Amino acid sequence: MRSIADLLEELSPDHWRDRQAFDEELRITTEKLLGSNAEERTVHLREWLSRHQPCLFGRLAAKKDLITFCILDDEDLRRSDAHIRDKIQAARLEWTKAGYDGRKSGFVLLAASRRLAEAEPNRALQEFAQRLCQLYLLDECPTDHILHDEIYLEKPGPDRSVWKWLAGVNVFAAAGDGRWWQDHRIPGGVGFSAISVGHMVKSSQLSDVSAELNKIFGDAEAPFAQQVVDSLPKALDFAMRTIANATAAVSGRATMLLPDPGNLSVACPVALSPILKDMNYCNYAGYYHTDVTIPTEYFRPDVERPDTIKQMDLDFTYLFNDDDVDNSAFVTMGIGRRVRGELERNKTARANARVVNIKGERRLINALR
Numbered sequence: 001m002r003s004i005a006d007l008l009e010e011l012s013p014d015h016w017r018d019r020q021a022f023d024e025e026l027r028i029t030t031e032k033l034l035g036s037n038a039e040e041r042t043v044h045l046r047e048w049l050s051r052h053q054p055c056l057f058g059r060l061a062a063k064k065d066l067i068t069f070c071i072l073d074d075e076d077l078r079r080s081d082a083h084i085r086d087k088i089q090a091a092r093l094e095w096t097k098a099g100y101d102g103r104k105s106g107f108v109l110l111a112a113s114r115r116l117a118e119a120e121p122n123r124a125l126q127e128f129a130q131r132l133c134q135l136y137l138l139d140e141c142p143t144d145h146i147l148h149d150e151i152y153l154e155k156p157g158p159d160r161s162v163w164k165w166l167a168g169v170n171v172f173a174a175a176g177d178g179r180w181w182q183d184h185r186i187p188g189g190v191g192f193s194a195i196s197v198g199h200m201v202k203s204s205q206l207s208d209v210s211a212e213l214n215k216i217f218g219d220a221e222a223p224f225a226q227q228v229v230d231s232l233p234k235a236l237d238f239a240m241r242t243i244a245n246a247t248a249a250v251s252g253r254a255t256m257l258l259p260d261p262g263n264l265s266v267a268c269p270v271a272l273s274p275i276l277k278d279m280n281y282c283n284y285a286g287y288y289h290t291d292v293t294i295p296t297e298y299f300r301p302d303v304e305r306p307d308t309i310k311q312m313d314l315d316f317t318y319l320f321n322d323d324d325v326d327n328s329a330f331v332t333m334g335i336g337r338r339v340r341g342e343l344e345r346n347k348t349a350r351a352n353a354r355v356v357n358i359k360g361e362r363r364l365i366n367a368l369r
Helices: 004-009 024-034 038-052 056-063 081-100 123-137 197-217 232-244 329-335 347-352 362-368
Strands: 067-072 106-112 148-154 162-173 189-195 255-259 279-286 312-315 337-340
Touching: 004 081, 004 123, 024 038, 024 106, 038 056, 038 067, 038 106, 056 189, 056 197, 056 232, 067 081, 081 106, 081 123, 081 148, 081 362, 106 123, 123 162, 123 189, 148 189, 148 197, 162 197, 197 232, 232 255, 232 279
Parallel strands: 067 106
Antiparallel strands: 106 189, 148 162, 162 189, 162 337, 255 279, 279 312
């Protein structure tokens, strides 16, 4: 695949923007990102995400400083792919270490450039996104596939158990502003985010335990992030409210809740918010798959949603259904897997969990050195 610098030059301007300007908040943040130093850029992006990111998990993570950022500026993007890769991987290692300590649950990579911010969503922008994703995940990044990063957390104690979660990776672009897929917009250019809800929950629980220990020993230190989502059932409420709050874009909402059919096979694990009490807590609907990393339908100049894109059924049960042996996402993305320590003995772990020798987790080892 061609280099980032070459692909940047092949981008074409989005002439639709001549008639439809960016939303004012996104325009202002884009200008700040393009005109600031590295430290200021992180502040501007975090502030925008904490106020305008439709995903409540992402908004919460930004507000609580649970995200490690890697922002590439125009100078970075015109250098070699090796330079870009190394900068991303340095930030990724920083995130790995912070996640291991319970301080961060999300990673956001942003390529900020005026050419990117004003680019038409087409095949050239798609190839740029794919190449950037390759330099991030260090693997092939085909379109229309579900790709993951990984995050770890150590459980304090004599056995030094380490748990591992998969974190879904999703693309965002300034080009989405005003288009039917507006919920995947981001100021400044093109970016990727990975946030682990399971890790967020577990580190929040550790934070509560740590606070109690600190009281016993008179220690003011708070090694774990202070969070709000402290259980997977509570995360279900957040996930449903995220879907309910989808932007009413030019073609309507791209994701939506479904009514409760009254015959769901599993009980709801939490008392839902009043606005959600009559809604389906197992499934929802969407015109794009919320787990797909680089959907090809984003990389078309269409403003309104094409008629060829049909509604699909999507799933909430990875957050709570531990009785389904085929629901492996409950383990890999929800409760997590042990990679050091004894295998858990419950039914779900016997069916789905696997022990991975920590010696094989190379990025974690490098982060801890």
